[in-house]
Amino acid sequence: MSSDTSSIDDNAIILVKDTTSTVPSKHRYHTSEHEIRKKLRISSNKQLNRKDISDICNIEEVEYYFENDLRKVKPYYYEYRTFTKKRWIGRTILDVFTTEFRDRSPQYYVHKEHDDMARAIKRGSITVNNQTVSTDTILRNQDFITHKIHRHEPPVTAEKIKIICKNDDLIVINKPGSIPIHPSGRYLYNTVLHILRKEHQLDSLHTINRLDRLTSGITLIAINKQKARELEEQIRSRNVRKEYVCRVLGEFPTEEIICDQPIKCVSHKLGLNSVSSDGKPSTTVFNRVHYNGHTSVVRCKPITGRTHQIRVHLQYLGYPIANDPLYNHPSAWGASKGKGGFDQETTARVIDYFMREGLGDEEKTIVINSETGEETNLTNDKETVISETNNAGERNEDETSDTPVGDEGTHYLNEDYCEECANQKFDDPLPHQLCIWLHALKYEGDGWKYETELPEWAKTDFVGDRDISVDGASIG
Structure with missing residues (x-):
């Protein structure tokens, strides 16, 4: 504890x-x-x-x-x-x-x-x-x-949380998209930590890398503090090699691209990040896997671990993740979709758009340190413990924000009201609202390696990218 x-x-x-x-x-x-x-x-x-x-x-x-x-x-x-x-x-x-x-x-x-x-x-x-x-x-x-x-908690996928490895010190899972790792925003029990507690009787869990709710893939969870400190130190010292796979809009170049643009959080309330000259140093290596005439599958190797790093760098390069409801939202970004970065006027307009859409109005269970910009979750109980080094200078996670944005699928309400509290009930999310085409494929350190199979959307025969939309608006 x-x-x-x-x-x-x-x-x-x-x-x-x-x-x-x-x-x-x-x-x-x-x-x-x-x-x-x-x-x-x-x-x-x-x-x-x-x-x-x-x-x-x-x-x-x-x-x-x-x-x-x-x-x-x-x-x-x-x-x-x-x-x-x-x-x-x-x-x-x-x-x-x-x-x-x-x-x-x-x-x-x-x-x-x-x-x-x-x-x-x-x-x-x-x-x-x-x-x-x-x-x-x-x-x-x-x-x-x-x-x-x-x-009322929003629904998540019924897909099982696949356990890749489990021993006395560590549990490694393949996290499905749509399930937050730990409590935040509207989610408490519909989270990885509490599902593991309920279905596998696992307590005192320490999250190491915490993916966004919509991101899937390798998630490391230590079962004791000693293992948590060990893995966190490896990540902080950049001795852990990470590989992601994503599907982006357009024909990604065949040559390797290294994006080393600094990243800054432009809205803590929204969890919105952007390339900025006064941001933190950030580096991602990209390699195209294949292109089907509409979208490209790309392997991503983040060298640093900034919040939304892969998503932000891809947006900056002009190849946003094809179904990204935040960084490829047509109504918010317009025709340029943030390619090449954006100025303060665009930043203000985008923030205003998402605020008007209701993103950021949830009662947050997150504390954001006003000096460091780091976030700490307070909804952990006596047995479920968040990683102890959340405020380290080098973040342990690549894609997490722990803020309402990233929960873009939680605002779909129907016309039915709860008889108990008169609140609107949640509509069942549609399949395309349950995940983003970004997957943590591999994590590897000194003497250990964990890898998942490719998700269906990353395979060559995938055809679900022909009609991509967010809130009814085409983003293709």
Whole structure:
């Protein structure tokens, strides 16, 4: 169990199992910060020890079921807890929730039959300092806010998580596309770590390389801290050779291409990255495998490990991954699709587009360090431990962002509403929304190597690239 601590910044929201009930009161009672921190075991310098987080993931209670070739989770109740953010001070509780947590419909907060009274606030689902309050309650510095929700997780593929190797120290899997590795955004139980816990009774898991939800392939998970440190040190010192395969739009050149353009995160909230002169040094080696007249299959060897490195470098070269809903989105990027990089005006326009589409509005369970830009996940319980060196200078993962973008398929809602909470239910995602054509094919270190077979979309007889679209818009 890790004893490391993670700073909680101004954007942190802590997700915990609901264990208490609130009692309405006519008077505003301001629980002392000391008492709240004592109850939550949070020190005065706002540091949270992972081992002290409540047992938020009772894997025995989770109910998976399978429908339409998808894995689904039966909805359940959870509670978010946070202290007032600086930007919330002086605003009403209703204003904060209706403007900053737009993943919930206005009907969730506002009850038409009760003079614009917010239903969730009135019934005590949202509390301040453990007390039920009115919708016009003004938030003050260090107010403690809770939000008990009926949580609906988006469906993921029903494809089995194939175990390539398992011993006393390590488990290596071939991760299917659509399944996040660890809890983030809307996903908690529909994640690799909790599926492994449920189906293979594997606890105390330490993720080493963490692929994006839509990316498939080799994923290394240590079963003890010593193995985790060993592999993380190998990756940090660049003694691990990685090879990916992808399918890109157009005819990729036959000669080897080395892209060494620096990469910078241009929006932490969206997880959007771009080639930038003031970015971090980044190098990827590309070699074409074959071309079918429409798309090319390319082998990619990332020398560094920046977030979205392969996707960003391919976009810069003018050969974006053909079904990439982020870096090859036609409505966001326009005709150039980001080839050769883009200026500040284009960056602002793209960010605005994705924000208007709702990407980034989910209640995040991620902390982003404002100084380093690194991310730490707070939804790990006593038994499921995230890698201890997340904030190392050289990131351990090539394609992960842990932010709502990358979860581009989670916003497909139907017209059916949950009777329990009045939220819209998720539509079943279509097959093309379950993966991106990017696959971690091989990881190799000193004395070890793990490799998967080629995915179907990377083979020469694949014809599924003839009609590629995102949200109904052709990206071919």
